[in-house]
Amino acid sequence: MARIESKVRDLVGTDADMRTAVEVVLERADGGEVEWADVRDELTSGQWGRLIEKGILVDGEEGFRLADPEGARAGLEDDDSSTSSSSTSTPSIDTGDSSWSKYDKGAAVVTVGLFLGYSVSEVRNIIGGAMDLALGPLAEMLPFYAVVMVLALATGLYSTLLQANLMDMEKMGKYQERMKDIQRRQKDAKERGDDAALEKIQEEQMEAMGDQMGMFKEQFRPMVWIMFLTIPVFLWMYWAIGVGGNAEPHIITENIVLPLVGSVDWTAGVLGPMQAWIVWYFLCSMGFTQIIRKALNIDMTPSSA
Structure with missing residues (x-):
């Protein structure tokens, strides 16, 4: 019925x-x-x-x-009341809000320039020396493993806040719902052998590629700002412990004791090419980020509700 x-x-x-x-x-x-x-x-x-x-x-x-x-009659009547607003094909989603501002674009340009610090020692020394004005006193007060923990906490906090404020989870949820709906209807059309409906759905799928670009912009926009703030922190750690060919450490550090590894130097390879300092940073960052999201009740799951 x-x-x-x-x-x-x-x-x-x-x-x-x-x-x-x-x-x-x-x-x-x-x-x-x-x-x-x-x-x-x-x-x-x-x-x-x-x-x-x-x-x-x-x-x-x-x-x-x-x-x-x-x-059957009720189904036709129901369709009369809703056809004008929706035809079961998912509506187009306004992606205008996904356009980047001039500040977003400026941050992206600067971020690309900051990447040079990983391979160009002169850039790394300039940024590392500038960041040392703020982080140097911290490194004098705390052992280096604690400094990395503080930095992981700070980067985890602003990364979470930037994602929560710059990403529209409702809009991203709508992007995902639209693509799922198109895929479901495409599968149904294939199963019943309806070539005409399948052709229409494929045309709609091509139009929806614009939504995919909008979703990519929504995801990448906060990443630009996160990298803009985080790369200088990484370059300071590079500069401080002397990562890279012929690089000299600028702070005194003791070996760190890692689970399943034992006591190792900060620049020693632990997981393939990954050195001990970056492994420790990622372990701290992942843990703190989860705690921050729970504490602030921030859900990063896209929702169309």
């Missing part, structure tokens, strides 16, 4: 021509049975087959009968 109403609504929503097909069958059946010969002047064989496949038409004594005529 309600099931037939829902099936009719779905059919009419995915293919507007199915509305006429259902109306013809309702008219020709007239409370009794209907055969293919009664409707072939109005319906295609594909439409007739879809009505049978969906269970809207079921076997009768001599031909086929409507499983639930009232439910």
Whole structure:
């Protein structure tokens, strides 16, 4: 009953021509049975087959009968009230808010320049020396492993806040819902062999690529600011412990004791090429980030609610 109403609504929503097909069958059946010969002047064989496949038409004594005529009519009426606002194809999502401001673009340009510090020692020395004005006193008060913990806590805090404030989780949820809906309808069209509907859905999928770009912008925008603030911190650690060829350490450090590894030098390789200092930083950062999100009740899962 309600099931037939829902099936009719779905059919009419995915293919507007199915509305006429259902109306013809309702008219020709007239409370009794209907055969293919009664409707072939109005319906295609594909439409007739879809009505049978969906269970809207079921076997009768001599031909086929409507499983639930009232439910089928209700499905058509329901469609009348909603067709003007939505046709079951997912609406386009406004991506205008995803455009980057001049500040976002400026931060991206500076961030690209900061990447030079990883390979150019002169840039690393300039940035490291400048950052040492703020971080040097901290390194004098605390052992280096504690300094890394403080830095991981700080970067985890502002990274979480930037993601929460610069990413529109509701909009990203809508992006994902739209793509899932297109994939679901595409799968249904393939299963029933409806080439016409499949072609329309593929056109809609191409149009939705703009939404994919909008989703990418939403995800990458906070990353630019996070890297803008975090790369100088990393370059200071590079500069402080002397990472890189012919680099000299600028602070005195003791070996760190890592689980399953033991006592190692900060620049020693621990996980392949990953050195001890960066492994320790990532362990602290992941832990602190989870604690911060729980404490501030920040959910980074996209939602369309």
